[in-house]
Amino acid sequence: MEKTGSIETFERLFLREDGFMREIGRTPPAKQLQEVRNDLLTETKRVGRSGNLSLILASEKAFLQNDLDRHSTSPSMVSSLRIALTEITAAEAQLEKVRDPEAYKSTDADYSLPKNRIHGLPKDQARQFFSSHATRLLNLDRSRLSPEEKHLLDQRKVNMRAATGLYEALQRDALGLPQKDQGRSRNKGMER
Template identity: 45%
Template structure:
């Protein structure tokens, strides 16, 4: 489990670095251009390191063997999953604001973020 925790810390550090980049339109334009292929985008926004890291962390939390956890531990995991899900929503809103993408348009077309 140590390696998993080290990976999670590294990934969340990458997400933290991107917070400073996503709010700067000039810097983030380069990230947007680097993620131009459809497989590197979701909802019209780049799947940059921050979104990948948050998705990976959410999956890691989801994959915990909850059968061996007590109820209090399960509640903590569920709270962490909720927090990561909210972090993704907030981060994609920042991306959209910086890139001038209307997230409501994507939802009308049925795209999921």
């Protein structure tokens, strides 16, 4: 395929951009930023390994609020982050309900139709958050992220999968259902 002038211009600009990105990456502030992001990754892994669903949700909520406060660059991003914060708040409220089997019976009844269930468990507000947020995190994974940002995003995905598994276990407890075989869990060994 024959290249046009525009494609050659793009290729030249991409090379220049790459050169500048490499230069910026060698500066002291860039190295300090890399260290801070590595510290964030370490803490995010620690939270994911904790097995504490409330802590996992609280840390993800902190990421969302931080993104809204410091990194939102468009109206659609602001809207998406506000929706995510509303959904995670609803998930936190649902978490309190699922910890009380008597209170959770009403949720089970409210989500009794087959289309409102996943593997026999209610697709309540918490499960809806986990699903939509997994998609949201997947959509954030872009080629122009730094390696540290990608690792951090990958760990947040792992944490959300862990949160989903922990929440499903709470649902099963609340409904008096047997737990799934832990040896076959999708989350086992997923830590990065």
